Amino acid sequence: MGRSPCCEKARTNKGAWTKEEDERLVAYIKAHGEGCWRSLPKEAGLLRCGKSCRLRWINYLRPGLKRGNFTEEEDEQIIQMHSSLGNKWSLIAARLPGRTDNEIKNHWNTHIKRKLLSSGIDPQTHCQLGNLPRGQLVPSAPVKVDQDRMKLPSMGLDLAEDGHSTITSTDEESSFPNLNLDLTLGLGPVNSNAKSSNSSQFKITPPLLPPPMTATIMSSRSTRGGKFCSCYQFGYRINTEACNCHAMRELLRYYGSLEQGQQIQ
DNA sequence: AAAATCCCCAACCGCGGGGAA
DNA sequence: ATTCCCCGCGGTTGGGGATTT
Numbered sequence: 001m002g003r004s005p006c007c008e009k010a011r012t013n014k015g016a017w018t019k020e021e022d023e024r025l026v027a028y029i030k031a032h033g034e035g036c037w038r039s040l041p042k043e044a045g046l047l048r049c050g051k052s053c054r055l056r057w058i059n060y061l062r063p064g065l066k067r068g069n070f071t072e073e074e075d076e077q078i079i080q081m082h083s084s085l086g087n088k089w090s091l092i093a094a095r096l097p098g099r100t101d102n103e104i105k106n107h108w109n110t111h112i113k114r115k116l117l118s119s120g121i122d123p124q125t126h127c128q129l130g131n132l133p134r135g136q137l138v139p140s141a142p143v144k145v146d147q148d149r150m151k152l153p154s155m156g157l158d159l160a161e162d163g164h165s166t167i168t169s170t171d172e173e174s175s176f177p178n179l180n181l182d183l184t185l186g187l188g189p190v191n192s193n194a195k196s197s198n199s200s201q202f203k204i205t206p207p208l209l210p211p212p213m214t215a216t217i218m219s220s221r222s223t224r225g226g227k228f229c230s231c232y233q234f235g236y237r238i239n240t241e242a243c244n245c246h247a248m249r250e251l252l253r254y255y256g257s258l259e260q261g262q263q264i265q
Numbered sequence: 266a267a268a269a270t271c272c273c274c275a276a277c278c279g280c281g282g283g284g285a286a
Numbered sequence: 287a288t289t290c291c292c293c294g295c296g297g298t299t300g301g302g303g304a305t306t307t
Contacts (some may be wrong), residue, residue: 090295106274
């Protein structure tokens with residue numbers, strides 16, 4: 001059966017937008033506001049599909065867009081956020097006023113990635129390149145983030161006896177004052193043969209925050225019980241030369257540090 | 266000066282989530 | 287509970303300007 005096309009492709013324009021099309025779109029949105037992208041083209045007299053109109057508006061025509069080169073400060077912010085959020089461009093864009101997810105994505109792929117690589121840092125894992133023994137990597141961890149709640153005071157991490165950990169707010173001046181991560185970190189077995197009973201899960205609950213932004217991050221560890229940092233890619237051994245991952249350090253910096261003597265098991 | 270190559274970024278495509286029917 | 291539809295997201299592409307040969 002299949003999904004019906006979002007528009008009549010034969011009757012829609014593609015490619016670069018003309019000045020006239022831009023003007024029509026802007027005029028229509030100014031008069032009627034955003035929303036209902038599917039019907040917008042027809043009502044605005046545009047031979048474009050709704051998605052194309054939405055994209056044009058969001059990425060180019062919307063008021064308040066910065067455009068122009070990214071500053072060093074913005075680069076730093078993007079790198080930091082990418083180390084904890086991964087390729088969640090829309091979330092990152094939400095933290096950078098005047099920048100769009102598309103713009104940030106492009107900037108990442110064309111500039112920052114290269115910059116990190118030339119500094120010997122893997123842009124995906126934010127780990128140093130070249131010091132990871134073969135076979136140490138485990139598959140990428142799924143990262144689920146609730147986009148509606150973006151509040152993340154810097155926090156401490158408390159590990160309870162039941163294996164759940166609780167984040168407590170320790171610092172009003174957070175690096176991400178509007179980012180709220182309710183992290184559930186599951187430490188499961190690396191290979192499919194490992195029994196689920198070998199895996200433990202600790203839950204990070206920010207009690208002082210609004211209901212949870214859910215960032216479910218599953219990491220893995222070997223059944224032999226090695227320790228792994230819980231950075232974006234997960235699976236590197238902690239406190240070994242293989243783990244030079246500052247993503248975890250960054251994450252913990254935002255949350256505050258683990259209480260002395262406590263370790264993620 | 267012309268051709269080849271590189272690079273950037275606007276735009277497209279396909280998919281998943283979520284709400285409505 | 288299921289299906290359908292719309293919206294938004296992330297990955298990818300390709301046109302065109304910039305740079306190099």
